[in-house]
Amino acid sequence: MTLVLVVLGGAVGAVTRFVVDGAWRSRRPGRFPWPTVVINVTGSFLLGMLTGLAVLRGGSPLVLQTVLGTGFCGGYTTFSSASFESVRLLEQGRWRAALGNTVGSLVVTVAAAAAGLGAVHLIG
Amino acid sequence: MSRNPNDADEHPQLVSDPDAPRSDESTAARPLHVQPVLLLAVAVGALPGTALRWWVESALPTSAGGVLWATAGVNLVGAFVLGVLLEALARRGADAGGRRLVRLCAGTGFCGALTTYSTLALEVVRTAGEGVVAVAVGYGLASVVLGVVAAAAGVWVAARRAGGGRS
Numbered sequence: 240m241t242l243v244l245v246v247l248g249g250a251v252g253a254v255t256r257f258v259v260d261g262a263w264r265s266r267r268p269g270r271f272p273w274p275t276v277v278i279n280v281t282g283s284f285l286l287g288m289l290t291g292l293a294v295l296r297g298g299s300p301l302v303l304q305t306v307l308g309t310g311f312c313g314g315y316t317t318f319s320s321a322s323f324e325s326v327r328l329l330e331q332g333r334w335r336a337a338l339g340n341t342v343g344s345l346v347v348t349v350a351a352a353a354a355g356l357g358a359v360h361l362i363g
Numbered sequence: 364m365s366r367n368p369n370d371a372d373e374h375p376q377l378v379s380d381p382d383a384p385r386s387d388e389s390t391a392a393r394p395l396h397v398q399p400v401l402l403l404a405v406a407v408g409a410l411p412g413t414a415l416r417w418w419v420e421s422a423l424p425t426s427a428g429g430v431l432w433a434t435a436g437v438n439l440v441g442a443f444v445l446g447v448l449l450e451a452l453a454r455r456g457a458d459a460g461g462r463r464l465v466r467l468c469a470g471t472g473f474c475g476a477l478t479t480y481s482t483l484a485l486e487v488v489r490t491a492g493e494g495v496v497a498v499a500v501g502y503g504l505a506s507v508v509l510g511v512v513a514a515a516a517g518v519w520v521a522a523r524r525a526g527g528g529r530s
Contacts, residue, residue, distance in 0.1 A: 242417060249413025249476045250406040257405045257471055261396025283484040290485060309482075313416060314409050318478035320471075322442035322510035323449060326518055329511070337511075345507045348484035356488060 241302055248310020252282075256315050271336055272324040275317065276344055282316035283348040287355020295359060316348075395467075404464050408472020412441075416477050431490070431502055434482050435509075441478035442510045445470055446517020454525045 256278050263274040289308040293300035300308070321344055328337035395401050416437045423429040448470050452462050483506055491499035 242414065245417050246410050246413045249416075250409040250472075253409035253412070253472050253476045254402050254406050256475060257402065257467070258396045261394055265394045265396075279480040279484075282481040286481040286485050287488070309417060309420070310413060312481040313479040314413050314476040316480035316482075317475040318438040318480045318483060318506075318510055319441040319445040319474040319514070321480060322438075322507070322514040323445050325511045326446065326514045329515070341507045341511055342504070344480070345484075345487075345503050348480055349487045349503060352481070352484040353488045 241305060244302065244306045245310040248306040249314030252311040252314025252316075255311075256317060270331075270333075271328075272321070272340060275320050275324060276340070276347070279316045279321060279344060279348050280351045282312045284351040284355040286312040286316075287352035287357075288359050289355075291356040291359030294356075395463075401463070401467050404468040405472040405475075408468035408470075409476035410472075412473040412476030416479065431486055434479065434486060435502070435506055438478045438483065438506060439509055439513045441474045442513040443517040444477075445474040446514035446519075447521045448474070448517075450518040450521035451525065454521065 259278055260274040263277070267273070286308050289300075289304050289312070293304050321340070325337045325341045328334075328340060419437050420430065420433045423433040449466065452458070452466050452470075455462060458466060483503070487499045487503040490502060
């Protein structure tokens, strides 16, 4: 049963990513893949919060936390698109943009996940 | 072997997806992310993608090292597959009709849901929190650099299979 809910959470996450990405690109077209960066940062913050809540409770995470964390956040954020977009930037000869997209994304998503964890501890 | 010259005249629609003209009319007017069929294509692809990631993360040992390998594995495989897919599709023609459905279902849906950036970020935080900062930094940097290498390898494989250089 948990598997079914996690998988459905993943589908909802992926569709949310598609909508956020499309809405962003239709309003602010540009060559740098900002939508993927924003999606990965917000998803990492949310997963940090969910994990922080599970840690506060002690014991194993609730089914809802697994569905939202592994399911939704996993389906919402994407490593493959981020990697592919860096390749496209490299193909265009935009080395600094590719480096920023690759290493910069890692730094800000890690900071977002840490902030999510920390936010829960501040509130709790 | 001679071909019946009438074939081409009798079945002009068979050249492309018969649904393409209709879907092209609608895609011209509306952005992709508000079209229900395309949203469904993403969702359908995301189901097996999420299930496979869940299965890999459950199958590997739950020790910290096992979790890192599971995430790195799905991420690098997904980046490679997405590179192959998007390059192969781009070489076959414009993003429309059946090609667009495949891109959204297999690429945005399956590869997007199979891979995860949030788990990667959280694992870096947790590994650093356990005091092994060097492992955390190494794992994070190796993941993103190898991700680009995997996606580029996928693009290269698809380009090689298609033959010839990029036009």
